[in-house]
Amino acid sequence: MGNEAGEWIIHGVTWDDPKCIHDVDEAVEYINRVGFLPLFKNEIPGFSLEERTVAEYWWSDDPVRDPWRWRIAIAKRHDVLYGKFFAKKAGFISKKWLPVFANYRRDGYDFDALFEDEKAPIKHKNIMDHFMENDAEIYSYELKKLAGFGKDGEKGFDGAITGLMMQTYLCNCDFRKRINQKGV
Template sequence: MANENGTWIMYGVEWDDPECLHTVRDAINYINEVGFLPLFKNDIPGFSLEERTVPEYWWCGDPKVDPWEWRELIARSGEVAYGKFFEKKAGFISKEWLPFFANYRRDGYDFDALWDDEKASRRQKKIMDCFEKEDELYSNELKLRAGFGKDGEKGFDGTVTDLLMKTYLCVKDFRQRKNKKGEFYGWPIAIYSKPEALWGYDYVTSRYDESPPESGKTIEKHVMDMYPIATAAQIKRLLGGAFGTEVRSKKKKFRQPKEWIIPANPKYYDIVHAFDDETIINWKQGAGIIEGDTVFMYVGAPVSSVLYKCKVIETDIPYEYSDRNLTIKALMKIQLQKKYNPEEFTFEVLKNEYGIAAIRGPRGITNSLSEALN
C-alpha cells in the first residue's frame, strides 16, 4: 500500500511471530487450511498473505523467503489456483474451494453456455477460443492469438481479469519467454490456463448441482467463521455478490430448445453398445441442459467420433456418485433419435471443418455443424 508520499508500505509480522509464514510450503499449507486468501492487505484485517509474512522480505528476490517469488511457486505447484480473484486483485483459492467459487462466480454457466445466452463479450470469446486447442498459453502469446494489441482489439488485461474473476481462467505458472533459438530470456511472465485443464471438468464443476447463491452463502459463512469481525459489506466488496441476503430459489427461465455436443468416455461406460437393446437411457446431466434439448454424444478414444443424436426427455433425476475420475450429482433421461457412422463425424472432422478441438463438457454447436448432423 502506498502512503501519501508515494512510498510503498507493507504490513506483516516479525519472523518470530507465531502467525508468520516462513516458507512457500507454509504458505500453501495455510491457503489449504483457510481455503482462499488474497495476496495483499484488504478491508478484512489479517486476511491476506501480506499480513502473515515479513515485510522486509518482499521483493528481495530470494524464493526461500520472498512472498512475491512464492506466488510463482504456488501457481506452479498445481495444489492451489492463483489469479485475480478478489476485487480484481491477486489471490489464491485452494482446490477444495475452487468448485464453490466456480459455481458462484460463473452463475452455473460453462463459458460456451454463457456465450450462447449472450452473457459473454466478444473479447472474452476470442480469448476463451484460444484454449479450445491449447491447455496453456503465455500471456503475450494469448494476446496475439486472440487478436489484441496494435491495430487489433483493446482492453486485453481487463478482459483477462474479468475471466479470472469468473474463474474461467487461472495462472498456471510463470515462465521466461523463449527466443527463436529456444533460449530463455527476460522476466518470467504469466502462463494462463483453464482450471479444468489442471483438475478436470467434473471436479471444477462439481458444485453445479446447487444454486450459485447457495455456493456464495457457503463462501460467506466460511469467511465469517474465520474472521468474525468481518462485515457483510467487507465480504461483498472482496468476494462480490449479494452476501448478507437469504438464498432464494431461482425461477427457471423459459428458452427455446438448444443443441449440445457432450462427451462420453468408453473407459467408464460401454456407450458404444448402450442403445443396442433400448432407445431410452439415463445419462449424467450436464450444466445448462434442460428437457427438450438435443444432445449429440461424442464418444472418446478409441472411437473419437459422434455416434448418437438424442432428445432430452427428463432432467434433474437425483443421483449421487463420485470416484477419482467422475462425479455425478443428477441424471437426465435421453431418447435415441439417430445413429451415425463412426467415420462420419470424427475428431479430425470436428476440428478441421467445424473448429471444435476439445469436448470436455457440454457445449453448444455451430449452425454449420447442426445442419450437417441433422
C-alpha cells in the same frame, strides 16, 4: 500493500509472530486450511498473505523467504490456484474451494452457455476459444496474438483476462519470461 505519502508500505509481521508464514510450504498449507487468501492487504484485517509474512522479505528475490516469489512456486505446483480472484486483485484459492467459487462466480454457467446467453463479450470468447484449442496452457503473449488483441487489433487484453479470472474460467499456472529470437 498501501501507498502512504507516496511510499509503498508492506504490512507484515515479525518472524517470531505465531501468525507468521515462513515459507512456501507453510503458505500452501495455510491456504488449503482457510480455503482462499488474497495476496495483499484488503478490507478484512489480517486476511492476506502480506499480513502473515515478514515485510522485509518482499521483493528480496530470495526464493525461500520472498512471498512475491512464492506465488510463482505456488502456481507451478498446481495444488492451489493463483490469479486475480479478489476484486480484480491477486490471490489464491484451494482446489477444495474452487467449486464453491466457480458456482458463485459463474452463476451456474459454463463459458459456452454464458456466451450463448449474451452474458460474455466476444473478446472473452476469442480468448477462451484459443485457450481451449491449446490444451489449456498457453503463453499469454501467444494467446493475446491468437485472440486478435494488440497493436492493430482489440484492446483490453489484460482486463479481459482479469474478468475471466474473476469468473474462475482462467488462472495462472506458471510464470516464464519471453525469450526473443536472439535468446535474450
